[in-house]
Amino acid sequence: MEVLKTNINGCFEINPKLIYDRRGYFYESFNKRRFQEQTGIHVQFVQDNQSFSERGVLRGLHLQKGIYAQAKLVSVLKGKVLDVALDLRKESKTFGEVYSTILSEENKKQLFVPRGCAHGFVVLSETALFFYKCDNFYNKDSEAGVIYNDKDLAIDWQIAESELIISDKDMVLPSFKEYVSQHLEVK
Numbered sequence: 001m002e003v004l005k006t007n008i009n010g011c012f013e014i015n016p017k018l019i020y021d022r023r024g025y026f027y028e029s030f031n032k033r034r035f036q037e038q039t040g041i042h043v044q045f046v047q048d049n050q051s052f053s054e055r056g057v058l059r060g061l062h063l064q065k066g067i068y069a070q071a072k073l074v075s076v077l078k079g080k081v082l083d084v085a086l087d088l089r090k091e092s093k094t095f096g097e098v099y100s101t102i103l104s105e106e107n108k109k110q111l112f113v114p115r116g117c118a119h120g121f122v123v124l125s126e127t128a129l130f131f132y133k134c135d136n137f138y139n140k141d142s143e144a145g146v147i148y149n150d151k152d153l154a155i156d157w158q159i160a161e162s163e164l165i166i167s168d169k170d171m172v173l174p175s176f177k178e179y180v181s182q183h184l185e186v187k
């Protein structure tokens with residue numbers, strides 16, 4: 001597999017190696033030893049998630065905080081999404097950096113999102129089946145996030161605002177600045 005660094009420390013794009021034969025193809029979608037060799041990260045995934053969404057559905061930007069912080073290895077089994085990571089680690093040299101990339105059934109690309117980063121995606125195909133591995137369990141009380149259309153981040157979601165389908169919960173997420181003052185500044 002090919003591992004590419006991004007502008008966010010510890011966030012990697014992964015291009016798995018497909019093995020073709022006359023029947024089709026095979027690839028190891030995750031190999032702990034190879035992942036650690038090529039990223040230097042020892043990860044212990046404990047939960048797999050899948051979500052199915054129609055075009056225009058935007059989920060995020062979410063993270064879990066504190067002891068329930070999650071690193072994620074995200075991928076698309078069917079369809080195409082624009083996937084986004086945001087570094088919310090106050091001590092990180094890449095704090096506030098945004099990385100976005102297309103994940104699709106065709107490109108098989110994966111994104112490793114480290115703990116402390118918010119994550120989200122918008123569906124660009126008719127539908128998308130999203131699959132991701134997490135290294136910590138879901139903990140509803142630890143959930144937090146930043147609103148998708150934060151003015152300072154100015155993320156280009158590559159889709160018309162009129163097409164977006166967003167949960168009520170995500171529509172009231174704080175701005176980046178509000179997140180910082182609510183969660184990262186010493187009171």
Ligand SMILES: Cc1cn([C@H]2C[C@H](O)[C@@H](COP(=O)(O)OP(=O)(O)O[C@H]3O[C@H](C)C(=O)[C@H](O)[C@H]3O)O2)c(=O)[nH]c1=O
Pocket residue numbers: 049051059060062063072119120121137138167
């Ligand atoms: C995340 C999660 C949710 N749920 C339940 C809670 C709700 O009853 C239902 C939908 O949850 P939610 O609206 O938070 O789902 P998403 O909007 O897809 O959330 C995810 O969206 C972005 C893209 C992420 O990276 C996170 O993993 C996650 O926050 O599933 C669970 O039972 N376990 C879980 O791990």
